[in-house]
Amino acid sequence: MSTLTTERGDILRPAFAIVSGTLVGAFGLALGTVLTLFAAALLFGIGIELTAASLLVLTLIFTQGVGCAGVALAYPRIRPRVAAFLRERVPAFEDAREEFSLPASVPSLRELLLVVGGYVTALGLAFAGAFLLTQVEADAGANQAAEIGMQNPEVLLFLIPASFLIIGPGEELLFRGVVQGRFREVLGPVAGIGLASAIFAGIHIFALTGGTLTGNLLALGVLFFPSLVFGVAYEVTDNLVVPSLIHGAYNATLFSLLYVVVRFGPELEEMAAAAL
Numbered sequence: 001m002s003t004l005t006t007e008r009g010d011i012l013r014p015a016f017a018i019v020s021g022t023l024v025g026a027f028g029l030a031l032g033t034v035l036t037l038f039a040a041a042l043l044f045g046i047g048i049e050l051t052a053a054s055l056l057v058l059t060l061i062f063t064q065g066v067g068c069a070g071v072a073l074a075y076p077r078i079r080p081r082v083a084a085f086l087r088e089r090v091p092a093f094e095d096a097r098e099e100f101s102l103p104a105s106v107p108s109l110r111e112l113l114l115v116v117g118g119y120v121t122a123l124g125l126a127f128a129g130a131f132l133l134t135q136v137e138a139d140a141g142a143n144q145a146a147e148i149g150m151q152n153p154e155v156l157l158f159l160i161p162a163s164f165l166i167i168g169p170g171e172e173l174l175f176r177g178v179v180q181g182r183f184r185e186v187l188g189p190v191a192g193i194g195l196a197s198a199i200f201a202g203i204h205i206f207a208l209t210g211g212t213l214t215g216n217l218l219a220l221g222v223l224f225f226p227s228l229v230f231g232v233a234y235e236v237t238d239n240l241v242v243p244s245l246i247h248g249a250y251n252a253t254l255f256s257l258l259y260v261v262v263r264f265g266p267e268l269e270e271m272a273a274a275a276l
Contacts (some may be wrong), residue, residue, distance in 0.1 A: 023183035032067020064170035129222030141211030168248030
């Protein structure tokens with residue numbers, strides 16, 4: 001390999017890793033969105049009226065369940081063809097690797113302890129960030145799922161198990177397994193975790209409604225830190241089940257707390273007043 005080819009490879013490979021990893025993540029979300037719209041149109045066409053709550057359920061199933069997980073599982077199968085194509089046509093990629101895995105196994109006792117520690121850390125960081133947002137009086141937008149849940153508390157009872165069965169596994173397969181894994185190959189673990197976490201937090205801008213640009217950016221900044229926890233958990237264990245469980249427990253806790261507040265808020269206020 002010539003010096004020029006080596007230098008070009010040193011520039012092209014990191015750039016290609018960032019672009020390709022980001023595009024794979026975006027494609028998973030885009031595919032899920034298209035499938036959601038198609039399913040909604042099909043149901044509407046046969047006379048089924050969709051509410052905001054039922055549309056949210058469709059979105060979770062097709063975006064996180066089919067789009068994110070499907071693209072992630074397809075990536076290791078498609079990658080060898082892309083690597084072969086690059087080796088043949090781009091000299092800088094003559095050593096492009098074909099192998100890519102999405103390691104997942106039953107967690108060991110050590111990994112289960114990491115799940116507990118990661119869950120507590122992620123939740124603590126989220127609460128600390130939320131507290132800081134209130135202190136600076138940031139006008140952050142509301143999460144669409146939370147808004148729908150506040151209007152339809154029964155939806156939250158679906159979102160709690162869905163956090164473990166759909167949201168956590170689907171998003172972690174794509175953003176930790178594929179996106180972070182792709183970045184890590186070329187950029188190393190620290191940059192891989194940081195960049196994947198930033199992208200994961202950033203895509204949640206589409207889940208916010210209202211708020212100012214500054215407030216929404218601050219809200220995404222808060223989400224960046226729990227995302228770091230998910231990324232570190234995957235890096236340390238090399239087991240996607242671990243960040244999936246942390247992510248699932250994290251989301252399920254937030255949905256559970258929201259359900260308690262919406263469903264029993266007035267009663268809790270009365271009990272607190274009586275206890276004073």
